[in-house]
Amino acid sequence: MRNLHRISIALICILLAYAHPAQAQLSLTSTAFARGSAIPTDYACTGDDRSPALSWSNAPDATKAFVLIVEDPDAPGGTFIHWVAYNIAAQITSLPTGVPQTTEIAGGGKNGVNGFDHIGYNGPCPPPGKMHHYHFRLFALDSRLTPGDNARADAVESAMKGHVIATAELIGTFER
Secondary structure: OHHHHHHHHHHHHHHHHHOOOOOOOOEEEOOOOOOOOEOOHHHOOOOOOOOOOEEEEOOOOOOOEEEEEEEEOOOOOOOEEEEEEEEEEOOOOEEOOOOOOOOEOOOOOEEOEOOOOOEOOOOOOOOOOOOEEEEEEEEEEOOOOOOOOOOEHHHHHHHOOOOEEEEEEEEEEEOO
8 A cells, every 4th residue: 555655646746747728719809899899990991000008928938029910800901911010029929009100119029011012010901891800920949030021920930830729809881
């Protein structure tokens, strides 16, 4: 019986040595709109056309950079890209309202070229009559990327293959 007790203790010690605490899932939120709700006009072409404030949490410890891609899969010509931001520094956990449409993002990161052929964010601007869904997709990466200057979504997505360690998504809607 004594040996059985020792074996049980040894097994428990081995299990504890290899157990890893569960890490919460990466999450993405906005103070501008709730998940699944309408994106306010301020963030669309019919308003100020500025980027909404975004924040995220629970990134894996191995995160070296973030990528943010905003797309409209309901666009008449196929998925339309509204924002590409990459190499956002790992210590950054939010982007403010109205990120400037410049190549560099304050605090570390780069804006790429969107579907309007502009640097940075351009908001929802669908044709009248149908509700569109806007997917704000955040990727935590285990390395920084080198997709080249003024990168488009396809170049960023290609460069991040094999480096994504967590993802989060926030979907908002817009209709004119």
